[in-house]
Amino acid sequence: MIFTALLGNPVEHSVSTYLFSEYAKIADLEYTHIKLNVPAEVDLPVYLHSLHKIGCAGVNITLPYKLAVVKYLDAQDDRAQAIGAVNTVVMGNSGLIGYNTDGVGAYRSISDHLRPVKSGDRVTVLGSGGAARAIIYELYQRTDEITVLGQIPAQLESLSKDFHNPDRKPLQVSLIRDAALYDCLRTADFLINATPVGMYPETNDSLVTPALLDRLEQERSMKDLWTFDAVFNPHTTLMLKLLAQRGSPTCSGIWMMIYQAVEAFALWTGKDVSQAPFRDIEAKLQHLLEQRYSHG
Template structure:
């Protein structure tokens, strides 16, 4: 008997942890379903979607690099958040249409929700990186009333990103190099404020150059968030911990965005809370 299935597509795809996450939840809930990897290159994207559109067992797919923007021209409709971000990481067949969603944004915010639900005098996020992940993160943070400093190798690209995603916001740009060297800047009183420092780039990932960030650029009480998942304990997070800052690792966003996708794929709420401990153990095994 055929079972409903979803999958993750990308090029490369072998590194994706999504099958472990969704497989764990299917197992825990006793759902007869499957979640797979599919290696899809850019020149095969249209054929892939055409074939899956005709498959009654296909419940959708997650989209990873480098296809998050390319798929937009090949699907029928965009969810408003995905349209605003300009990137799709989840495609769902709905009433004969392929609909594009972005679960990266709510997934990124999930571990920050207890902080964001509080009232602050001022909120600022230093977002390091201007690539595809940064798009979702900047859009998500702008929606939470954060003043954003977007830092990239190309400052003009950072400014264009802010102007596109939140043109009415009073945001700032900086060169990524600016944060590499120590500063003697004297931060004002941060009591009642929320400060985030986010690595939204691939710097620090296995096989990539390290992210150079001097801790003197972080206001007191900052929360450091790194979206890199390999290694999970990056130099960026380890340095922040050593300096006494709170940290959030990349699995938090990965599991959070998968939660939103799973609900759409399989029509069920995945087990969280204590189950996250077991899921993390499986992901790190």
């Protein structure tokens, strides 16, 4: 029996138990994935070391611990170290080893369900936390026309410093303000939301407002603004709905969850499920999320 866990706060909304059980069926493994709510950061090392002690193969880390977990690990791979955030931990004889599969999952979502990012594409990223760092890392391999709008000055400063590359154009960072967002979106090719804004239960929230879109439509077509939201619950956030209504191609964060889990599952089990029936799985996950909301 292999078992893994999700650690975060909150975790009730997650559909990861179903997702990993589907991958286990494909791999023909006896496998269980559990969700554990970690009340505060001070509790995180207790959960990690207790799970390791009882034979857990590994954990996914979700909000708000993707940055904090790093200090409790024995080692990280190169990607996680460069990103500065961890969403997957492998537990074994070598201790607690951190990885980051979020960025790979997000970029595959963008590439498969919107279009690949090309050199020179202008990207606006909302957010500066762990998910944002992972996504920016992958995007910065492909374009250096990236503007990051965040809400925490210290995180923005850290991002700018950590991702500094003398051979590339530096990241542009600024606080999220309507004026800054408007200026970015007038010319952006991609809009990426990597904040939790719009996540259940605050499903009526969106950093992009109808009034802002009304102004933008006076200057540009939305049909060539490719929009990705890392939030997966609800499946289609208010931001995605508003952009889709104006003609923007959109992609739900459910795809990021699906693809990052492929990478995590391989790290934990050694099994490749990269050819899973993803469309069927995505439809089932969407149904599960809709059922959850309809019951309050």
